[in-house]
Amino acid sequence: MKKQIKQILYDMRTQPLIAWVTVIGTALSIFLIMTVVMIESVGVMSFSPESNRERMLYGMYVHINKPNGSGGSGSMSYKCAERLYANLKGVEAISFQSDGAERLDIHGTTDETFTASVRSCDQGFWEVFDHKLLEGRLFSKEEVEAGSKLAVVSRSTARRLFGPENAIGRHFMLDHNDTEVIGVVEDSSPLAEWAYGEVFRPIDVISSNEWGGGYFGNIAAAILVEDGTDLESVRDQVKNRYAEFASELKAEGRDIIYHGAPFTQQVYADGIPGSNNTPDNSADRAINVAVLVILLLVPAINLSSMLHSRLRRRINDLGVRRAFGCTRGRIVRDIIGENFIVTLAGGLIGLGAGVLFALFYDGVFTVGGESVHPSLSMLLNFRIIFSAFAACFILNIISAAIPAWQAARMNPVNAINAK
Amino acid sequence: MNIIELRGISKVYRTKEIETTALENVNISIEKGEFVSIMGPSGCGKSTLLNIMGLLDKPESGEIRLLGTDCSTLGDNALSRFRNEHIGFVFQSFHLIPSLDVESNIEMPLDYRAGISASERTKRVADVLERLDISHRRRHKPGQLSGGQCQRVAIARALVGRPSIILADEPTGNLDSRMGAEVMELLHTLNREDGITIVMVTHNEEQARQTDRIIRFFDGRIVS
Numbered sequence: 001m002k003k004q005i006k007q008i009l010y011d012m013r014t015q016p017l018i019a020w021v022t023v024i025g026t027a028l029s030i031f032l033i034m035t036v037v038m039i040e041s042v043g044v045m046s047f048s049p050e051s052n053r054e055r056m057l058y059g060m061y062v063h064i065n066k067p068n069g070s071g072g073s074g075s076m077s078y079k080c081a082e083r084l085y086a087n088l089k090g091v092e093a094i095s096f097q098s099d100g101a102e103r104l105d106i107h108g109t110t111d112e113t114f115t116a117s118v119r120s121c122d123q124g125f126w127e128v129f130d131h132k133l134l135e136g137r138l139f140s141k142e143e144v145e146a147g148s149k150l151a152v153v154s155r156s157t158a159r160r161l162f163g164p165e166n167a168i169g170r171h172f173m174l175d176h177n178d179t180e181v182i183g184v185v186e187d188s189s190p191l192a193e194w195a196y197g198e199v200f201r202p203i204d205v206i207s208s209n210e211w212g213g214g215y216f217g218n219i220a221a222a223i224l225v226e227d228g229t230d231l232e233s234v235r236d237q238v239k240n241r242y243a244e245f246a247s248e249l250k251a252e253g254r255d256i257i258y259h260g261a262p263f264t265q266q267v268y269a270d271g272i273p274g275s276n277n278t279p280d281n282s283a284d285r286a287i288n289v290a291v292l293v294i295l296l297l298v299p300a301i302n303l304s305s306m307l308h309s310r311l312r313r314r315i316n317d318l319g320v321r322r323a324f325g326c327t328r329g330r331i332v333r334d335i336i337g338e339n340f341i342v343t344l345a346g347g348l349i350g351l352g353a354g355v356l357f358a359l360f361y362d363g364v365f366t367v368g369g370e371s372v373h374p375s376l377s378m379l380l381n382f383r384i385i386f387s388a389f390a391a392c393f394i395l396n397i398i399s400a401a402i403p404a405w406q407a408a409r410m411n412p413v414n415a416i417n418a419k
Numbered sequence: 420m421n422i423i424e425l426r427g428i429s430k431v432y433r434t435k436e437i438e439t440t441a442l443e444n445v446n447i448s449i450e451k452g453e454f455v456s457i458m459g460p461s462g463c464g465k466s467t468l469l470n471i472m473g474l475l476d477k478p479e480s481g482e483i484r485l486l487g488t489d490c491s492t493l494g495d496n497a498l499s500r501f502r503n504e505h506i507g508f509v510f511q512s513f514h515l516i517p518s519l520d521v522e523s524n525i526e527m528p529l530d531y532r533a534g535i536s537a538s539e540r541t542k543r544v545a546d547v548l549e550r551l552d553i554s555h556r557r558r559h560k561p562g563q564l565s566g567g568q569c570q571r572v573a574i575a576r577a578l579v580g581r582p583s584i585i586l587a588d589e590p591t592g593n594l595d596s597r598m599g600a601e602v603m604e605l606l607h608t609l610n611r612e613d614g615i616t617i618v619m620v621t622h623n624e625e626q627a628r629q630t631d632r633i634i635r636f637f638d639g640r641i642v643s
Contacts, residue, residue: 003523003530010518320514323475324576325503325531327496412475416514 004338011310019342022306026346027353029299030391034354035364036292037387038379042191042365043269047378049129049188049195052224055092056128057234057262058194059085059221060099061275064213067253073275075099077217078203083245085221085262088237090229093127099220100368101197108161108172116157117190118174119197120204128224129195136168136183144202149174152183157198174199190367191374194222213254223262231264238262296395303399307339311407318407319415328408335404340396347392355379421484422583422616423449423472428481430467430639441467442478443639451583454610454617456627459636465620466588468636472618473506473586474498486583503531507577507615509606511589513569515561521572522548522557528580547575551605567598574605585609587619591626603629 012019046053062080063073076084081096088094101117119125126138131152138152151174158167158181167181179201190196203219225234242258249256259278260267270281311318318331326334358364358379362371430442441464449455457465470476471483474490483490486505493501507528515524522544529540548554551571561569570590577585587606591599603626609615619630627633635643 003519006523007518014517316514317516317518320508320510320516321527321531322499323473323502323508324528324580325499327499327531329496330531413470416475416510 001337001341004334004341007338008342015310015313018306018309022303022310022342023346023349025299025303025306026343026392026395027349029295029303029395030347030350030388031353031357032350033292033295033391034351034384034388035357036288036295037391038354038358038374038384039364040269040288041381041383041387042374042378044265045378045381045383047189047192047375047381049131050192051130053265055225055227055231056194056265057223057225057231058265058268059223059238059262060272061259061261062215063257063259063276064215064249065255065257072216073257074216075275076219076221077214078219080215080217081219081221084238084241085223088223088234090226090234090237091223092226093124093224095121095125095128095222096219097121097125097194097203097222099218100193104175104199106157106161106172106174106199109165109170110161110163112160114160116198117196118199118201120201122203125195125200125222128222129192131188131195132186134184134186135166136181138183139200139202147204148202149177150180150182150202152185152200153181154187154198155184156187158184174201189375189378190370190372191365191378193367196367213252221262235262296391296398300395300398303343303395304403307335307400308403308406311335311403315407315410315415315418318410319412319418322410322412323416331408332401332404335407336396336400339400339404340393343392343396343399344389347388347395351385351388420451421448422451422453422486423447423618424482424484425468425472426482426484428468428471428483429479430464430471430476431479440639442471445481445639445641447472447634447641449616449618451616452610452614453632454607454630455619456630456633457618457620457636458622458624458627458633459642463636464639465636467639469586469588469618469620473508474502499531503528503580505583507580507582507585509570509573509577509585509587509590511592513561513566513573513593515569515572515576517561520558520560521553521564524561524572525575525579527576532580543579543581547579551575551578565598566594567601570594570598570602571605574602574609578609583616585615585617587617589620589622591621591623599623599626 044053059081060075061073062076078096085094098120101119103115104118105113106116107113122144123139123141134155139148139150143150153161153167161167161172162170167184170181171178172181173179188196223234225231238261239258242256246256263272263279267279270279270284272279321331359373359376365372365374425445425447428442428445432439432441445468457468459465467476471478488501490498490501516527525547526540526544529535529543548557551574553568553571553575556564556568561572564572590606591602594602606617606619607629610617621627634641
């Protein structure tokens with residue numbers, strides 16, 4: 001390792017152009033790959049308050065046709081959501097909540113009126129998502145059922161509403177309703193699309209803006225499956241409920257169409273193509289894989305020719321090593337190992353550049369069309385660092401394997417006498 | 420006891436247009452502890468013979484027996500191991516690794532040998548550095564050394580693995596006469612004190628005369 005680093009430093013001094021182009025080329029490649037990986041990862045990896053995404057299932061829409069051929073699809077009513085998702089086996093917690101956060105004006109004791117993201121949810125929300133409670137308490141089942149005018153607010157919202165004073169027990173105007181603050185939670189990222197909010201209020205379980213014969217409304221279900229339970233077993237239960245529901249609806253001359261709900265975090269992150277379509281993102285995934293392969297292959301071919309040039313200048317050295325007993329396998333290992341150090345150095349620069357790009361450049365991450373910046377802890381997690389490491393490793397193998405093999409195959413006499 | 424035995428060695432270099440016979444039915448026996456010179460005009464096959472003797476190149480036909488082992492039948496890894504354990508090379512152009520300092524250059528053959536501890540390596544390198552009087556240059560890079568010092572380092576590298584045979588291809592060819600004489604003295608000392616068998620290709624008649632035996636080559640054949 002020490003000798004390999006010495007060789008790299010020597011190359012950087014004696015062949016600076018090739019060495020730096022190699023490092024910068026690797027950095028650029030890893031930067032592009034990591035940008036793609038980070039965008040992908042942030043959609044599926046767990047971070048607070050969505051700390052258990054790998055155990056999450058999401059029920060979002062229903063699609064019901066009428067006998068005359070017309071039909072509708074959209075978010076569920078509370079009644080419909082309960083019918084499909086309540087009391088499933090193997091579920092740790094379930095949250096019935098509004099199908100997204102609404103943007104509503106709020107006004108507290110400061111003179112400022114401002115727009116906040118308001119999420120309506122039931123008490124299960126606090127079990128499914130792990131918002132960090134800073135002060136006060138969270139609302140209960142009874143308070144949800146009673147339609148109480150109270151709210152839990154995020155820390156920065158509490159400060160904007162009431163200044164530095166304690167927010168608990170204070171009142172503010174929310175959607176023209178006098179609302180009491182009962183709890184303050186830590187701010188969360190809008191990238192936590194199911195858990196994010198600045199104000200959380202009990203959902204109106206009575207009406208939930210019902211329409212379409214009471215089947216449609218504005219409710220979605222977020223389901224936290226028990227640890228160790230197969231997600232498919234829960235999905236199968238829902239599928240069966242759809243089948244039972246379909247039989248009941250047949251009596252009314254209606255038909256419910258199953259589109260694969262509830263969806264895993266991966267399916268949700270890949271995109272749900274509306275309420276009346278079954279998600280099928282295999283084409284998108286194939287394109288993503290193709291993009292990653294191209295992002296690896298194109299620089300790998302260039303890096304391979306760079307390495308070839310570097311090795312051509314060291315052919316005498318390789319011949320001498322062979323003379324003193326270095327095996328072909330060892331030559332290959334040493335060259336790949338040495339190249340891996342260079343690739344890793346470039347990879348670290350690329351990863352750093354990718355993280356900075358994701359943190360500060362507008363438009364890398366968007367929610368509802370608005371640019372959102374992730375936190376550093378969301379980007380520097382095991383999955384992303386491992387992906388960067390794996391990308392470096394693959395890039396190294398692709399770029400170094402052929403030149404290393406060619407160098408190892410050279411006749412030692414020809415190598416020693418090469419000019 | 421013969422430490423090197425070549426029987427019926429032939430080597431032909433082929434291109435699309437031409438075939439060149441470099442060695443033709445060469446038979447050589449060298450005893451343990453001998454210091455042998457190989458002489459002849461340029462292109463007569465001296466270096467080819469040395470490369471075949473050092474298991475760096477394969478003959479067209481014939482048998483190579485070193486230290487009683489038939490090396491003609493060994494695979495590439497076994498040949499590498501054999502070279503590492505039994506043969507040291509000294510080249511006319513030194514062929515030191517420019518990125519490594521003197522110490523690391525000398526240590527290189529031990530990198531490829533299994534079963535040598537780090538402390539043993541350090542000790543062996545320190546021993547040869549001291550013996551060849553280059554300890555004060557241990558941290559220098561080859562580019563910072565004179566030709567004579569480079570050749571001393573190269574000899575140290577050949578010596579560190581404690582080989583039975585040293586093959587030297589014009590070891591004084593790139594040195595002035597004073598440094599050349601120093602290098603020759605060093606090789607004679609190794610031959611005399613350590614009993615290392617040395618085979619040296621040279622154009623220098625005077626240096627050849629100082630060795631135990633001279634093998635003269637012409638057109639790929641031994642002439643005397």
